[in-house]
Amino acid sequence: MTGQSLLAFLRSGSFAQKPHAEAISATIGALAQAALEVRKLTTQGALNAGFASSRGSENTDGDIQKDLDVVADSLFLEAIRHVPVALYGSEENTGAILIDPDKPLALAIDPLDGSSNIETNVSIGTIFSILPVTGDPKTEPDLSFLQPGTNQLAAGFFIYGPQLALVLTLGQGTRIFIHSSKYGDFIEAYDSVSVPPQASEFAINVSNYRHWEEPVRQYIDDCFAGAEGPREKDFNMRWIASLVADCYRILIRGGVFLYPADRRKGYGSGRIRLVYEANPIAFLVEQAHGAATDSVNRILEIKPLSLHQRVPLIFGSKSKVERVARYHVDPEMISERSPLFGHRGLFRV
Numbered sequence: 429m430t431g432q433s434l435l436a437f438l439r440s441g442s443f444a445q446k447p448h449a450e451a452i453s454a455t456i457g458a459l460a461q462a463a464l465e466v467r468k469l470t471t472q473g474a475l476n477a478g479f480a481s482s483r484g485s486e487n488t489d490g491d492i493q494k495d496l497d498v499v500a501d502s503l504f505l506e507a508i509r510h511v512p513v514a515l516y517g518s519e520e521n522t523g524a525i526l527i528d529p530d531k532p533l534a535l536a537i538d539p540l541d542g543s544s545n546i547e548t549n550v551s552i553g554t555i556f557s558i559l560p561v562t563g564d565p566k567t568e569p570d571l572s573f574l575q576p577g578t579n580q581l582a583a584g585f586f587i588y589g590p591q592l593a594l595v596l597t598l599g600q601g602t603r604i605f606i607h608s609s610k611y612g613d614f615i616e617a618y619d620s621v622s623v624p625p626q627a628s629e630f631a632i633n634v635s636n637y638r639h640w641e642e643p644v645r646q647y648i649d650d651c652f653a654g655a656e657g658p659r660e661k662d663f664n665m666r667w668i669a670s671l672v673a674d675c676y677r678i679l680i681r682g683g684v685f686l687y688p689a690d691r692r693k694g695y696g697s698g699r700i701r702l703v704y705e706a707n708p709i710a711f712l713v714e715q716a717h718g719a720a721t722d723s724v725n726r727i728l729e730i731k732p733l734s735l736h737q738r739v740p741l742i743f744g745s746k747s748k749v750e751r752v753a754r755y756h757v758d759p760e761m762i763s764e765r766s767p768l769f770g771h772r773g774l775f776r777v
């Protein structure tokens with residue numbers, strides 16, 4: 429129901445059938461409070477001392493940590509200490525942190541996504557995934573995060589853009605709440621998001637073209653070739669380099685996002701992390717009638733092997749994601765094309 433507040437939605441019991449409904453509600457409420465704090469820091473920008481500065485440290489994945497990455501991480505960690513969360517698995521920490529072994533939920537989080545963009549005033553966000561605890565959280569804290577994404581109880585992201593919004597799924601569709609300073613709460617703006625099936629936009633970091641595998645190059649070549657190429661249609665390219673912002677656009681306007689595996693050292697599985705980036709994004713996109721794969725396999729069915737595992741990520745309008753998969757599994761798709769667009773064609777120089 430558009431117009432209802434997040435608080436009213438969380439209290440409405442509209443997902444009361446789910447196990448741990450109350451715990452999930454409380455957790456999302458706490459995350460929303462922390463997101464408001466992060467929002468305050470982002471709106472001040474460089475007026476906050478140390479806002480965009482690098483700490484000189486790296487997270488477990490080798491990314492340079494910004495002060496705001498670390499501040500956001502501690503704000504979310506503190507916020508969930510008072511709700512039924514047993515385990516906190518964050519991009520910014522090596523292993524999962526045990527909060528209370530008797531609680532039912534595990535929270536996976538990218539506290540600040542797109543943080544390489546902080547100082548450029550581009551939308552950034554916080555991505556989260558809520559899972560049921562499995563195994564003994566005291567002896568095997570990471571285990572709960574090694575469940576396939578199909579086990580997620582809820583997922584979402586906050587986006588700190590022109591609007592502060594929460595994109596949320598509890599497995600019954602995808603909703604968008606926008607924060608209203610007038611009402612002092614997040615208000616539902618879209619109660620059933622549906623990725624438009626037809627769109628002419630693709631998002632990929634083209635500077636990596638020379639490192640991609642052939643099927644990805646072919647797919648993008650065909651987009652570049654436009655109306656004169658095999659797709660017989662012109663395309664637009666968008667790349668914000670902030671996953672939450674690219675995802676928000678695709679939820680509203682359709683299109684496809686690709687962060688494929690490539691031949692650079694360390695990029696054999698792409699860049700995006702499975703547990704706290706790809707899985708929640710895939711859950712949101714599927715619940716909005718889109719699709720998400722690692723090129724071929726459904727993201728949500730991949731069993732993670734570690735908390736910080738990377739995965740190639742392709743998501744967006746279903747037919748486009750399926751087309752990308754066909755370029756990978758169906759060589760006919762490539763060989764049937766006109767020689768003009770083939771391996772040594774005009775568009776491959």
Ligand SMILES: O=P(O)(O)OC[C@H]1O[C@](O)(COP(=O)(O)O)[C@@H](O)[C@@H]1O
Nearest residue numbers: 538540541542543544633669670671
């Ligand atoms: O700079 P690249 O290689 O294009 O990567 C951009 C991608 O990296 C990310 O910034 C990774 O997220 P973090 O900022 O949380 O590390 C995504 O938001 C974005 O899609």
Ligand SMILES: [Mg+2]
Nearest residue numbers: 538540541542
């Ligand atoms: Mg990220």
Ligand SMILES: [Mg+2]
Nearest residue numbers: 519538540541
């Ligand atoms: Mg991050």
